[in-house]
Amino acid sequence: MxxxxxxxxxxxxxxxxxxxxxxxxVVNKSKSSAFDKIDKRDKKLFTxxxxxxxxxxxxxxxxxxxxxxKTNSSYSGYGTKxxxxxxTNKKGANTKKISRPKLSNAEFSAYSTN
Amino acid sequence: MKSIHLILSLVIAFIxxxxxxxxxxxxxxxxxxxxxxxxxxxxxxxxxxxxxxxIDTIIFGIDEIGFRNYKAFGDGSIFWINNSKSQxxxxxxxxxxxxxxxxxxxxxIEHMSHGSGGFGAFLHYLNDSLKTSFQEYxxxxxxxxxxxxxLGGNVPNSDDVDITFGEYYEKKPSLRKSKMDGVWKRAYExxxxxxxxxxxxxxxxxxxxxxxxxxxGYVIVQVDxxxxxxxxxxxxxxxxxxxxxxxYDDNGNMTEYFEFFSGQWPGGDNPTRDPKTAHYARVSFxxxxxxxQITKDTxxxxxxxxxxxxKRIQ
Numbered sequence: 001m002x003x004x005x006x007x008x009x010x011x012x013x014x015x016x017x018x019x020x021x022x023x024x025x026v027v028n029k030s031k032s033s034a035f036d037k038i039d040k041r042d043k044k045l046f047t048x049x050x051x052x053x054x055x056x057x058x059x060x061x062x063x064x065x066x067x068x069x070k071t072n073s074s075y076s077g078y079g080t081k082x083x084x085x086x087x088t089n090k091k092g093a094n095t096k097k098i099s100r101p102k103l104s105n106a107e108f109s110a111y112s113t114n
Numbered sequence: 115m116k117s118i119h120l121i122l123s124l125v126i127a128f129i130x131x132x133x134x135x136x137x138x139x140x141x142x143x144x145x146x147x148x149x150x151x152x153x154x155x156x157x158x159x160x161x162x163x164x165x166x167x168x169i170d171t172i173i174f175g176i177d178e179i180g181f182r183n184y185k186a187f188g189d190g191s192i193f194w195i196n197n198s199k200s201q202x203x204x205x206x207x208x209x210x211x212x213x214x215x216x217x218x219x220x221x222x223i224e225h226m227s228h229g230s231g232g233f234g235a236f237l238h239y240l241n242d243s244l245k246t247s248f249q250e251y252x253x254x255x256x257x258x259x260x261x262x263x264x265l266g267g268n269v270p271n272s273d274d275v276d277i278t279f280g281e282y283y284e285k286k287p288s289l290r291k292s293k294m295d296g297v298w299k300r301a302y303e304x305x306x307x308x309x310x311x312x313x314x315x316x317x318x319x320x321x322x323x324x325x326x327x328x329x330x331g332y333v334i335v336q337v338d339x340x341x342x343x344x345x346x347x348x349x350x351x352x353x354x355x356x357x358x359x360x361x362y363d364d365n366g367n368m369t370e371y372f373e374f375f376s377g378q379w380p381g382g383d384n385p386t387r388d389p390k391t392a393h394y395a396r397v398s399f400x401x402x403x404x405x406x407q408i409t410k411d412t413x414x415x416x417x418x419x420x421x422x423x424x425k426r427i428q
Contacts, residue, residue, distance in 0.1 A: 025191075025212075025299045025325055027425040032400035035302055035314070035423070042316040051318035052342055055303075058315035062305045062420055065312075109183070110251060110266060110281065111194070111211060111226070111233055 149187060149217055150257060154332040155283035157183035157196075161263060163278045171282065180383070182374060184357050185283060186327045186334050190214055191297045191427060192224050193327050193334040195357050197374040197383060200232065205352035207375040209233040212325050212336040213248055217255075222264065224251040228323050228338035230353040230377035238340035260285050289331030292362040293399065300324035302423035304406070311421075318342075325427065333360040333370055337377070354379035359387055368397045368407065402426070 045051045159173040174181050183196040195210035209231035215224045225248040229237050240249055254265040264281040305313040317324065321342040326335040336355045343351040355376035361369045370393040374383045384391045394410040403426040411419060 025297075025319065025323065025427045027299055027301065027427055028403040030401055030404040030425060032404055034400050034404075038302060038314050038316060045316075045318075048318065048320055048341075051316070052321045055315055055318050055321070058303065058305065058313050061313050065305070065307055109196070110253065110264065111209075 149190075149215075151187040151215075151217060151222070151262070152329070153187065153288075154286040154330060154334075155185045155187075155262065156286055157185070157281055158261075158284050159282045161280040161282050163265070163280060166278075168280070182357075182383075183281075184286075184332075184334065186329065186332070187215060188295075188327050188329050189297045189427060190216075191325070191327060192226075193325075193336060195230075195334050195336070195355050195374075195376050197376070203232055203352070204347070204349045205231045205376075205378045207231060207352075207354065207377050207379055207381075210334070210336050210355035210376040211237070212323070212338070220254055222253045222255045224253070225249070226251060228325070228336060230336055230338060230355040232352075234338050234340050234353050234377065235346055235351065238338075286330065286332060289359065290361075291330070292328070292360075293364060293402075294328045294360070294362045294368065294397070294405075296329075297325065297327045297427040298405075298424040299427050300422050301404075301425040304421040304423065306408070306419050306421060324422075326424075328360055331359055331361070333358055349378045352377035358384075362397065366397050368395045369393070370395070 042051070042054065045054050157174065159171055161168050162170040162172070181196070181198060183194070183198075185192065185194040187193075192213050192215040193210070195208065197208040199206065199208060207230075209229065211226045211229040211233050213224055213226035213228070215222065217223070226233075226237060227241075227248040228234065237249060241247060252266060256263045256265075261282065261284045264283065265278065299319065300317050301319075303315050303317060304311050322337070322339045323341075324335070324337045326333060334355065334357050337353045339353045340346075340351055345351060353376075356370075356372040356379060357374055358370055358372035360371070361367075371387045371389075372381070372384060372391065372393065373386060375381050381391065396408045396410055397405050399405045400423075404423060406421050406423050408421040409419065
């Protein structure tokens with residue numbers, strides 16, 4: 001009996017977490033069923049981290065496909081020639097300390113972050 | 115018997131907690147579908163009040179050359195964006211915000227939940243610290259057919275409580291109406307290879323929120339990704355946004371003429387309706403509340419590309 005109770009509580013907590021994680025902008029229910037399968041598949045992503053990872057994996061697929069196309073652009077059926085990788089100087093992310101912007105009164109904004 | 119009581123209690127708790135969550139997500143504002151503020155508004159200047167009386171008006175273009183600030187209201191949503199860049203932030207563009215709003219006779223109540231640039235970072239910090247999902251801003255306002263003045267809020271660099279400032283806005287004239295008018299949120303992304311869809315994913319809107327408002331031929335976009343990047347020193351943390359004009363010809367051709375940007379989105383101030391910097395896209399509607407947008411690639415430079423699906427926000 002105790003075991004059943006535990007299962008019920010566990011199921012309830014999972015359902016509660018899943019149902020209550022929602023976007024801040026509520027969308028209209030579309031009549032189209034074009035994405036029903038995607039919705040069903042992605043409903044299995046319970047946590048925010050899982051949803052982010054799934055999204056990033058999908059974005060990476062595109063990056064990988066583009067990279068593969070670029071790498072193999074000089075492919076020839078008469079023998080492949082390895083394309084030399086071009087070295088690019090990636091500028092490091094700007095890590096300047098963020099401080100409150102100085103506003104003149106003319107640029108006064110109610111949303112000022114001070 | 116005890117099990118039935120347990121199940122009943124859990125079901126009741128479930129209903130209560132989720133109905134509460136829905137109201138929180140809507141920003142606790144029961145906004146009507148239309149309001150007298152709906153449309154695009156251009157900030158023209160600042161009015162100084164002393165003891166509640168308007169004393170002076172500073173019009174942009176004379177004292178503040180190049181400063182641009184727009185607000186847009188529609189379908190219960192509020193957007194704002196400016197091009198005010200700061201040397202002290204990692205972001206190249208200005209700032210912007212998105213939220214829900216409600217108006218009473220003399221008060222405008224905004225629940226700002228997301229943003230780009232400095233405002234996005236500021237909101238994320240506050241909401242994270244206070245365990246809230248939005249920040250409330252209340253303004254007094256005077257509205258006429260063509261302009262409105264927004265009173266209240268923080269006054270920087272002033273300790274004098276008798277001096278206040280009002281933001282003076284003028285309504286942008288309607289250029290055109292289109293099927294795309296409304297407030298939209300990016301819901302899915304589709305990866306294409308040589309025109310064939312190879313992957314579709316849901317956009318996790320609790321991590322990245324991409325919303326845009328289209329009305330009267332104008333558009334404001336806001337993308338908040340502070341919940342996904344989680345590192346405020348990265349430039350991507352600032353998200354992005356844009357303001358400009360938009361054309362849709364009802365035959366699936368959309369052109370966005372962005373004039374300036376917020377957050378980390380590249381690009382400076384562009385001339386109005388500049389064809390060289392415009393974004394050209396093919397649009398297909400699934401129904402009135404959902405459409406697919408694919409950037410046009412007339413030179414076939416990208417054999418692999420991405421389509422984005424937007425859903426209409428209530």
